[in-house]
Amino acid sequence: MIKVLVVEGSPAACESLTRILNSDPGITVIATAGDGTETLSAVRRQQPDVITMDIHTPKLNGLEAARLIMETYPTPIVIVSGRENLSEVVTTFNAMDAGALAVRRRPAEIGHPDHEAMAQDMIQTVKLMSDVKVIRRWPRMRTATAAPNQASMGSTRDPARTRIVAIGASTGGPSALETILAALPKDFPVPILIVQHMSAGFITGFARSLTNSSSLPIHVATHGELLLPGHVYFAPDEYQMKVEREGKIVLAKDAPEHGLRPSISYLFRAVAEVYGSDSAAGLLTGMGRDGASELRLLKEHGAVTFAQNRESSVVHGMAGEAIKLDAAMLVLPLVKIAEALTNLVNHRGEIKA
Structure with missing residues (x-):
């Protein structure tokens, strides 16, 4: 039985979310809290397996509460957001900096056409987060270590050909991507295309939040724009993204892959076709297998391929699948990925873990 603490500033929202979670036989809401101060006390007394956290709580807001929880009683935290304005979403991703692992939209009320799907997504997210070992897996708390499955390309590839980087991420990806993009130099010479699995309505705010830590220009892609x-x-939400030979981004309402739109597989397949050996691509932390087979396709086309290692991943799903398929030339801890990419595109000889 997964024990959940529900933190909500609104009593009505608290009641609704509690009802949704308790509807699953594998979950029980052991306590609720209406403000950040109550939250800290409840975590200490109840020792929940997962916390769902509203950012806007009185006395001590959810952002500060999340930070203190991760410093004192580390527990998987799922941020639950009910507002769609941009400033709200940016604040939500600041909470992920503090230690929260996932963000989900507050499920719509009963009777809304999206209620059932959103409720099931919340339940599945709580179940997934209950398995995360936050002390061992929180990337920012780790020091640089060698990857257990290191690989070196040696002199088998001329890094001068790299013209594009493609990255896929899911659960735990926002923090991982922030770490990578913050470490890349402002003169990084090639474009970077990213598919991050995320609840609808959050990607623009996430991109905006990254401008606080990265020196690179960050965009939500638009159809037809030239790669710089x-x-x-x-x-963006609900679009598949690919590239054309003219260096243009193409957005399409093509069918979901692995139940996902955008899909990492869709992007990687296009990069393999258009850029082939002139590309680098990798999979980061996340559940599922989206992009794993296509990363192997990229490797077969001569691209440099990498996967985040288990120790630095929140969920070693997609990257783990890629490793099983021998799709990753490099298996890297999070703290080494930006360095490897920088060396690759700047023609610094061997690229290794």
Whole structure:
């Protein structure tokens, strides 16, 4: 049985979320809290497996509460957001800096056409987060270590050909991507395309939040725009993203893959076709297998491929699948990925873990 603490500033929202979570036989809400101060006390007394956290709580807001929880009683935290304005979403991702692992939209009320799907997504997220070992896996708390499955390309590849980088991420990806993009130099010479699995309505705010830590220009991609060196492009909600030979981004309402739109597989397949050996691509932390087979396709086309290692991943799903398929030339801890990419595009000889 997964024990959950529900933190909500609104009594009505608290009641609704409690009802949703308790509807699953594998979950029980052991306590609720209406403000950040109550939250800290409840965590200490109840020792929940997962906390769902509203950012806007009185006395001590959810951002500060999350920070204190991760410093004192580390527990998987799922941020639950009910507002769609941009400033709200940016604040939400600041909470992820503090230690929260996932963000989900507050499920719509009963009777809304999206209620059932949103409720099930919340339940599945809580179940997934209950398995995360936050002390061992929180990337920012780790020091640089060698990857257990290191690989070196040696002199088998000329890094001067790299013209594009493609990255896929899911659960735990926002923090991982922030770490990587913050460490890349402002003169990074090639464009970066990213698919981050995320609840609808959050990607624009996430991109905006990254401008506080990265020196690179960051965009949510638009149809037909030209790729520019050193710019970062995120796939928008509900669109598949690919590239054309003219260096243009194409957004399409093509069918979901692995139940996802945007899909990492869709992007990687296009990069393999258009750029082939002139590309680098990798999979970060996240559940599922989206992009794993296509990362192997990229490797077969001569691209440099990498996967985040288990120790620095929140969920070693997609990257783990890629490793099983021998799709990753490099298996890297999070703190080494930006360095490896920088060396690759700046033609610094061997690229290794």
